[in-house]
Amino acid sequence: MTTTPARLLHHRAEGPASAPPLLLGPSLGTSTALWDQVAPELSAAHRVVRWDLPGHGGSAPGLIGPGAGIADLGVLVLALADSLSLERFSYAGVSLGGAVGLWLAVHHPERVDRLAVVCSSAHFGDPGPWRERAALVRAEGLGRVAESAAGRWFTPGFTEPRLLDDLLGTDPSAYAACCDALADCDLRPGLSEVRAPTLVVAGREDPATPPAHAREIADGIPGAALTELPRASHLAPAERPEAVREALRAHFAPRERGSGTAVRREVLGDAHVNRAQARTTEFTAPFQDFISRYAWGEIWTDPTLSRRERSLITLTALVAHGHHDELAMHVRAAVRNGLSPREIGAALLQTGVYCGVPAANSAFAVAERVLAELDGPAQAPDRDGVQPD
Numbered sequence: 001m002t003t004t005p006a007r008l009l010h011h012r013a014e015g016p017a018s019a020p021p022l023l024l025g026p027s028l029g030t031s032t033a034l035w036d037q038v039a040p041e042l043s044a045a046h047r048v049v050r051w052d053l054p055g056h057g058g059s060a061p062g063l064i065g066p067g068a069g070i071a072d073l074g075v076l077v078l079a080l081a082d083s084l085s086l087e088r089f090s091y092a093g094v095s096l097g098g099a100v101g102l103w104l105a106v107h108h109p110e111r112v113d114r115l116a117v118v119c120s121s122a123h124f125g126d127p128g129p130w131r132e133r134a135a136l137v138r139a140e141g142l143g144r145v146a147e148s149a150a151g152r153w154f155t156p157g158f159t160e161p162r163l164l165d166d167l168l169g170t171d172p173s174a175y176a177a178c179c180d181a182l183a184d185c186d187l188r189p190g191l192s193e194v195r196a197p198t199l200v201v202a203g204r205e206d207p208a209t210p211p212a213h214a215r216e217i218a219d220g221i222p223g224a225a226l227t228e229l230p231r232a233s234h235l236a237p238a239e240r241p242e243a244v245r246e247a248l249r250a251h252f253a254p255r256e257r258g259s260g261t262a263v264r265r266e267v268l269g270d271a272h273v274n275r276a277q278a279r280t281t282e283f284t285a286p287f288q289d290f291i292s293r294y295a296w297g298e299i300w301t302d303p304t305l306s307r308r309e310r311s312l313i314t315l316t317a318l319v320a321h322g323h324h325d326e327l328a329m330h331v332r333a334a335v336r337n338g339l340s341p342r343e344i345g346a347a348l349l350q351t352g353v354y355c356g357v358p359a360a361n362s363a364f365a366v367a368e369r370v371l372a373e374l375d376g377p378a379q380a381p382d383r384d385g386v387q388p389d
């Protein structure tokens with residue numbers, strides 16, 4: 001067990017220190033042990049950091065109090081990541097731990113590389129039963145909640161005594177504060193803002209966060225994937241560890257930067273890349289290869305900046321140097337990367353200050369033409385001259 005300062009969440013780290021970091025969050029009433037059959041395998045390719053909720057496992061109960069919210073837990077996870085110098089990380093969490101991951105992806109997108117939300121919800125239903133459970137636990141401790149836990153956590157006939165023991169060892173006041181957070185949790189409005197590639201995993205027999213909750217998350221997050229696990233209830237990492245392991249391993253597999261062609265196609269479009277490839281000659285092939293590997297395989301593939309941010313930088317640099325053919329191509333790319341004409345106009349206006357009014361003047365003319373073409377009745381041909389990238 002790692003010795004953790006009482007102001008931080010208790011955590012357990014495994015895997016090479018230089019591997020891409022992956023944080024694993026628990027569900028209510030459980031500890032890092034929830035990931036016992038999943039984390040060791042994931043740690044072959046990741047620096048895996050499992051954390052405990054306040055008052056659960058090894059975390060101090062006083063880290064949250066009555067009326068806590070998901071944001072309070074999210075801030076604690078960020079403090080833990082900061083203490084480990086993890087500026088950016090991938091994240092998987094079960095139930096309450098999954099909701100914390102959603103909160104992080106909505107409110108701190110710069111920190112979350114990839115996200116997996118397992119047996120969780122963006123809104124854990126009517127707050128009434130959570131408030132009643134909090135009141136019961138504050139009054140009587142965890143005994144009655146523990147008696148019925150197996151029925152909510154596992155399919156009939158399956159059990160995991162270690163997890164039930166952990167529940168009984170949880171601090172009642174911290175457990176109740178987590179129930180407060182679940183009662184007030186509503187992350188649905190932010191789902192469309194999540195940009196981290198997201199996998200949603202549901203246990204088909206989960207009565208606590210049924211598959212409909214997972215579908216709501218997957219439908220709300222652009223591009224999210226959904227996996228439903230048969231023969232799994234709420235604590236799928238304990239009940240179906242091999243299936244959860246495989247889903248997470250594939251989702252978090254370190255990305256091949258490779259040739260960069262896939263990213264180039266996503267940003268510049270198939271039509272452009274096909275044309276550039278068709279035009280390639282023996283003379284230009286080394287340059288094509290260089291561009292694909294470095295510009296697209298290294299720089300545009302690096303997740304530290306979003307594609308929108310990279311588009312803004314690229315537009316500015318092209319204006320500064322007066323590369324108008326490339327500017328036209330990258331205005332199209334900027335639109336593909338999610339920038340609105342208004343945002344593109346604001347970036348060009350700023351170049352008027354830093355690159356000079358004549359440079360911005362020409363850039364506005366180029367961008368206006370391209371945006372009008374994109375807006376036109378038929379998509380205008382991709383007029384990108386002889387530019388090879």
Ligand SMILES: O=C(O)CCC(=O)CC(=O)O
Nearest residue numbers: 027028095096097152208
């Ligand atoms: O223990 C339960 O009754 C399920 C609790 C729940 O849905 C929230 C969580 O597991 O984090």
